[in-house]
Amino acid sequence: MKRLVILGAGTGGTALAHILRRRLSPAAWAITVVDRSPDHYYQPGFLFVPFGLYAPRRLVRERAGLLPGDVELVIAPIEGIDPAANEVRIGGGEALPYDILVIATGCDIAPGETPGLLDDWRVTAFDFYTPGGSAALARRLESFQGGTLAVHVNEMPIKCPVAPLEFAFLADWHFLRRGLREAVDIVFVTPLSGPFTKPAASAALGALLGERGIRVVPDFAAERVDAAARKLVGYDGREVAYDLLVSVPTNMGDQVVGDSGLGDELRFVPTDPKTLRSKSHENIFVIGDAANVPASKAGSVVHFQARTVAGNVERAAAGRPLAAEFDGHANCFIETGRGRAILIDFNYEVEPLPGRFPFPLVGPLPLLKPSRLNHWAKLAFRPIYWRLMLRGRPLPFISDRMAMAGKKRPPAAGATA
Amino acid sequence: MPQRQYGTAVVDVDAEGFMTDPSRWTREIAAAIAREEGIAELTPAHWNVIEHMQKEFRETGQAPSIRRLSKGSVVSVKDLYALFPGGPARKAARIAGLKKPEGCV
Ligand SMILES: Cc1cc2nc3c(=O)[nH]c(=O)nc-3n(C[C@H](O)[C@H](O)[C@H](O)COP(=O)(O)OP(=O)(O)OC[C@H]3O[C@@H](n4cnc5c(N)ncnc54)[C@H](O)[C@@H]3O)c2cc1C
Numbered sequence: 001m002k003r004l005v006i007l008g009a010g011t012g013g014t015a016l017a018h019i020l021r022r023r024l025s026p027a028a029w030a031i032t033v034v035d036r037s038p039d040h041y042y043q044p045g046f047l048f049v050p051f052g053l054y055a056p057r058r059l060v061r062e063r064a065g066l067l068p069g070d071v072e073l074v075i076a077p078i079e080g081i082d083p084a085a086n087e088v089r090i091g092g093g094e095a096l097p098y099d100i101l102v103i104a105t106g107c108d109i110a111p112g113e114t115p116g117l118l119d120d121w122r123v124t125a126f127d128f129y130t131p132g133g134s135a136a137l138a139r140r141l142e143s144f145q146g147g148t149l150a151v152h153v154n155e156m157p158i159k160c161p162v163a164p165l166e167f168a169f170l171a172d173w174h175f176l177r178r179g180l181r182e183a184v185d186i187v188f189v190t191p192l193s194g195p196f197t198k199p200a201a202s203a204a205l206g207a208l209l210g211e212r213g214i215r216v217v218p219d220f221a222a223e224r225v226d227a228a229a230r231k232l233v234g235y236d237g238r239e240v241a242y243d244l245l246v247s248v249p250t251n252m253g254d255q256v257v258g259d260s261g262l263g264d265e266l267r268f269v270p271t272d273p274k275t276l277r278s279k280s281h282e283n284i285f286v287i288g289d290a291a292n293v294p295a296s297k298a299g300s301v302v303h304f305q306a307r308t309v310a311g312n313v314e315r316a317a318a319g320r321p322l323a324a325e326f327d328g329h330a331n332c333f334i335e336t337g338r339g340r341a342i343l344i345d346f347n348y349e350v351e352p353l354p355g356r357f358p359f360p361l362v363g364p365l366p367l368l369k370p371s372r373l374n375h376w377a378k379l380a381f382r383p384i385y386w387r388l389m390l391r392g393r394p395l396p397f398i399s400d401r402m403a404m405a406g407k408k409r410p411p412a413a414g415a416t417a
Numbered sequence: 418m419p420q421r422q423y424g425t426a427v428v429d430v431d432a433e434g435f436m437t438d439p440s441r442w443t444r445e446i447a448a449a450i451a452r453e454e455g456i457a458e459l460t461p462a463h464w465n466v467i468e469h470m471q472k473e474f475r476e477t478g479q480a481p482s483i484r485r486l487s488k489g490s491v492v493s494v495k496d497l498y499a500l501f502p503g504g505p506a507r508k509a510a511r512i513a514g515l516k517k518p519e520g521c522v
Contacts, residue, residue: 155484193504199432219503221483223495235498265488294479294519351432 002029004313005088005098007078009035009063011043011389012288012302012309013104019310019392021068024317032072034090038063041131042385043159044299047166047335049134050126050246051174052142056135066390078105081260083281100283100313103269105257107159107289107297109133111249114154119227125245128167129159137246141174146183147243152232153190154222155250156197157266159289159297162344164188164248165195165205166335171246172212173337181213189217189232189240198351200410201344204368208336251297253290268292273348274324276309283316285309294348295328303389304329304400310392329402333378341374343367347402353409358397360406367407423449435510435517439474442514450512456501459512463500466492467513480510480518 004020006013017033024031045059067073074096080089081101088096109129111117117125126140127133151168158164168188175181188195188209194202195209195216209216223235225245232240252258253267262269262280270279271291278284287309288302295301308326315322328348333341343365344352356363365374388395418429418437423446429437434453436442447467451459459467469491473481483506487494497505506518 156482191504193507221494221498235495236502265482265485 002099002317003097004029004031004100004102005096006031006033006102006104007081007088008104008106008288008290009033009040009067009073010104010106010288011299011385012106012290012306013102014040014063014066014390015303015306015392016102016104016287016310016313017067017071018390019306020313021071022392023310023314026070029317030072031070032074032096033067034074034076034078034088034096035063036075036077036091038075040066042382043129044381044385046128046131046134047163047170050128050137050141050167051170052138056131059131061386066386078254078256081256081262083260083262083284086283098283100285100316101281102309102313103257103262103278103284103286103290104288105254105290107251107253107268109249110252111247113250113252114222114225114247116225116227117154117247117249119225124230124243125225125227125247127247127249129163129248140244144180144184144244146180148185148187148241149244149246150187150189150232150240150242152222152240152245152247153192154247155191157297158248158251160332161197161296161298162332162334164190165209167246168209168214169212169337170335172214176337185215186213187215187217187240187242189220189222191219191221193218198346200354201346201352201368204342204354205334208342208370212337251289257290264292266292272324273328274308274326275312275322276305276326277312277316277322285313285316293326293328295326296330296332298330298332299385299389300331301329303395304331306392307400325401327401329400331398333374333381335375335378336370339375340370340372341378342370343374343377345402345407350402350404350407353407355407357406358403363406431516433517436514437516439471439514446514447512450514454501454508454512455503456508456512460500462492462496463509463512466497466500466509470509470513470515474513474515480506480513480515482506482518 039060040063042059045054048054076091122136126137153164175184195205196202221235222232224233253263257263258267269286271286273293289297312322331345335341346352354368357365357367421430428441501508
């Protein structure tokens with residue numbers, strides 16, 4: 001009996017367990033999945049919690065019920081990965097030997113990386129990337145009566161790179177509905193030179209932020225937070241004052257990845273961008289946020305990666321050459337408030353472009369433009385996540401590889417510096 | 418594909434002005450891109466960073482992030498911001514003739 005061990009039962013680990021259980025004969029392969037906690041959270045829901053739109057308890061399900069029956073789930077912290085011995089060590093000292101390992105440990109916020117950020121944590125400085133953070137922020141926003149709200153991105157890459165923008169748009173809408181918009185100054189503070197990483201989307205989103213009266217402070221790298229004086233202090237000496245700080249701290253891979261010598265300086269695993277195999281070990285594959293590949297860290301990306309990883313695990317198991325097929329495809333809905341959302345669809349090579357999705361002309365979803373339909377599609381993502389994505393089922397009309405159909409190339413874009 | 422002229426050299430660049438073929442890079446082109454980025458003159462401290470970035474790129478195929486540059490103890494983050502005001506990793510990569518750092522996805 002051979003052993004496949006999957007580290008992490010989040011979006012990627014769960015989907016992969018389903019696909020591989022369908023494909024690998026149970027007589028030949030045992031599949032074990034390890035996660036430190038019994039609860040699986042629908043992370044995209046954290047964005048809506050601070051505004052009272054979702055309650056955190058509606059976003060959680062038990063991991064055990066999300067995995068196929070003939071996969072073993074071990075709830076324990078992973079404490080060591082020893083690629084030389086082909087063994088994983090879990091809490092309590094038990095060793096799990098493997099023939100093939102999949103790392104699906106995701107990434108998490110590391111607020112301790114920015115001096116001062118934890119000084120007034122969840123009093124004046126909040127995150128919304130964790131269940132606790134989004135719930136604490138919901139309580140704070142209820143009593144917030146006005147002042148400067150700084151929405152801050154500390155360092156790239158972060159998971160769901162559009163989430164901070166969505167937060168700013170939803171905050172605008174939230175205060176508008178409460179009749180407080182005039183009393184709140186919203187600033188968007190980013191280390192990038194614009195609101196997004198890719199030019200066409202950055203221009204479209206920049207225009208929308210302007211319309212909503214949200215100020216952008218670009219190229220800002222925070223050296224520290226002065227919690228007592230309530231300001232962000234940049235390496236270049238610039239300062240941004242706030243009354244309420246909502247920060248997306250540096251995102252890092254799990255401690256165990258770093259401790260095991262498998263990570264880069266942010267504890268992301270160096271991974272081949274197309275085969276999704278570890279660059280250093282032939283029998284280790286990586287899916288999702290844990291990998292260092294230059295794709296967005298998003299659930300949709302994890303979904304598009306899953307079949308490549310599953311296929312390559314099968315190929316490696318059979319001693320066949322791997323397929324270099326993952327193209328970096330990402331598909332993200334960006335909530336822009338007021339019941340609308342923008343859709344972007346892109347990959348390693350093609351930046352988000354305007355057009356229609358998934359079909360040319362008829363769409364029905366417009367790309368790079370706010371629409372009500374996109375907002376409904378974003379809300380529909382939650383049942384799709386539980387029912388299709390986690391089971392590794394294809395999504396209706398969306399292929400794993402990005403399609404050019406429906407997308408419009410800009411007229412020979414003049415280069416921008 | 419857009420092109421840019423620097424002195425007598427015409428080079429291919431991407432939509433954001435990053436050179437697409439590092440082998441066409443010269444020190445003159447670097448100085449010209451630096452002026453576009455608001456850096457009037459490249460000092461030995463700038464060259465130290467630029468050359469280190471090119472070395473990392475040859476070794477890893479990626480332009481290093483600010484975090485990586487500072488961990489490599491070539492230069493502190495503070496000095497990087499003083500040398501390349503605004504976005505040091507992005508600016509230094511562009512001047513070094515490399516593609517945009519992948520940390521920016
Ligand atoms: C606020 C927010 C909004 C988002 N919005 C969207 C969106 O709209 N659309 C979208 O596509 N994506 C969105 N995402 C991103 C999406 O949730 C993630 O990209 C996706 O869940 C990543 O899947 P993963 O399997 O790589 O990691 P995860 O799902 O995070 O799973 C990692 C698992 O590994 C476990 N683990 C890690 N280390 C250890 C250890 N040492 N021992 C034991 N267990 C361990 C963790 O407990 C966790 O269960 C959002 C994320 C956030 C935070």
